[in-house]
Amino acid sequence: MxxxxxxxxxxxxxxxxxxxxxxxxxxxxxxxxxxxxxxxxxxxxxxxxxxxxxxxxxxxxxxxxxxxxxxxxxxxxxxxxxxxxxxxxxxxxxxxxxxxxxxxxxxxxxxxxxxxxxxxxxxxxxxxxxxxxxxxxxxxxxxxxxxxxxxxxxxxxxxxxTYDSQTVSDYNGARGEYYYVTETYQQDGETKTRQVRHTRWYPTRGRVAxxxxxxxxxxxxxxxxxxxxxxxxxxxxxxxxxxxxxxxxxxxxxxxxxxxxxxxxxxxxMAPVIENDCRTDIGGDVQRVDTVATRHNNVTFKLxxxxxxxxxxxxxxxxxxxxxxxxxxxxxxxRPWSKAKIAAAVLLALVLIVTIGYLMSRNGA
Known part of the structure; x- marks a missing residue:
């Protein structure tokens, strides 16, 4: 049957x-x-x-x-x-x-x-x-x-x-903090100085939800x-x-x-959103996220x-x-591309460039 x-x-x-x-x-x-x-x-x-x-x-x-x-x-x-x-x-x-x-x-x-x-x-x-x-x-x-x-x-x-999930994520990474060093250099026979940025890294770990x-x-x-x-x-x-x-x-x-x-x-x-939460939690000027372990709780779904x-x-x-x-x-x-319209546009652009160049040369003369 x-x-x-x-x-x-x-x-x-x-x-x-x-x-x-x-x-x-x-x-x-x-x-x-x-x-x-x-x-x-x-x-x-x-x-x-x-x-x-x-x-x-x-x-x-x-x-x-x-x-x-x-x-x-x-x-x-x-x-x-x-x-x-x-x-x-x-x-x-x-x-x-x-x-x-x-x-x-x-x-x-x-x-x-x-x-x-x-x-x-x-x-x-x-x-x-x-x-x-x-x-x-x-x-x-x-x-x-x-x-x-x-x-x-x-x-x-x-x-x-559609999915709902209450997530808890443990991460390991590093917080980068900028510091600046004064350096000297030569330019046109003169000694000048400039501030060069460096990054000092600190290992960190934490949890976001x-x-x-x-x-x-x-x-x-x-x-x-x-x-x-x-x-x-x-x-x-x-x-x-x-x-x-x-x-x-x-x-x-x-x-x-x-x-x-x-x-x-x-x-x-969900992963990119969670990683961004980790970066926000790390703080500093720049962040590095090495590992993220996420637990999904009370997951629901529907069609x-x-x-x-x-x-x-x-x-x-x-x-x-x-x-x-x-x-x-x-x-x-x-959508397809019209070769004729593209060719016409390129030709028109070339004509405009030549015309502008001609007018500029006449004005210069």
């Missing part, structure tokens, strides 16, 4: 019929409601009894979940046209009729998200952000304007882990981590407890990074879904992507 959440069987698909025309409702960005894309009927998302919880990392092994590597593609059966769609996403659209497909999180085999940061602006506003971004890329080909078309953008919820809150780690490898990091900051206080309705009509990636691996990445993100508009376009046979933070409008994108 096949299990829900695996490619051998179907998964529970949740849809929300329109009370006006019977079509399928979709979440309307910037609101707290579902809206029909055909008749405009709106239905407020009911406030449930769920809250955004911080889960104890120490209890992770006891949570009901399947290893990422054992989960195949989900098979959605559209409740409108009965078409079957295989996907790695937890929310999608039917490839035949466009109806929203949202997985029952309890059937996914994965941990259920604790919170979701809903999209704050719709496709039209996303296109305006992209248009401004494209117009500011001076040396990009004219084809870059294609990213402003509505058809090229997808509203996608990206899974992120810091509480980290909501250290974010992207939980998917489908988008480059450096790109997702550049979309920060995320207004996490605006997040709401997870409800499937917020995914209706949008895409949502499932996580492919286990929370244990995510915590190892979170530690790496969050964060909104990103993803625009894809083709240029010179290559696929390029631009990503927009679905709350703040922050943009990070890939």
């Amino acid at each position: 096949s299990e829900p959440g695996f490619s051998q069987g179907d998964v529970a698909n949740t849809t929300y019929p329109c009370g006006g025309c019977g079509a399928r409702l979709e979440f309307a960005p910037g609101t707290t409601a579902l809206q029909c894309p055909y008749c405009g009927h709106r239905q407020e998302i009911a406030v449930g009894d769920r809250t955004i919880r911080e889960l104890l990392f120490s209890e992770l092994s006891g949570l009901d979940r399947k290893p990422v590597g054992s989960i195949g593609k989900y098979v959605f059966v559209c409740q409108r046209c009965a078409a079957r769609t295989e996907t790695n996403e937890t929310a999608s659209l039917c490839q035949f009729c466009g109806s929203p497909l949202v997985i029952d999180p309890n059937a996914s085999g994965q941990l259920v998200p604790e919170g979701v940061l809903p999209f704050a602006f719709d496709r039209g506003a996303a296109s305006e952000h992209l248009k401004k971004w494209a117009s500011s890329r001076w040396f990009a080909p004219s084809a870059l304007k294609k990213v402003t078309t509505a058809e090229s953008t997808k509203s996608t919820y990206i899974p992120h882990w 810091r509480d980290f809150d909501d250290v974010l780690v992207p939980a998917t490898a489908q988008l480059p981590v450096p790109v997702l990091d550049k979309l920060q900051p995320w207004p996490l206080p605006d997040a709401v407890p997870y409800q499937q309705q917020y995914l209706a009509g949008h895409f949502a990636l499932r996580y492919d990074l286990e929370p244990e691996s995510g915590f190892e990445e979170a530690k790496k993100r 969050m879904l964060l909104p990103v508009w993803v625009a894809t376009y083709i240029y010179a046979g290559k696929s390029w992507q631009v990503r927009v933070n679905g709350r703040t409008g922050e943009i990070h994108g890939e």
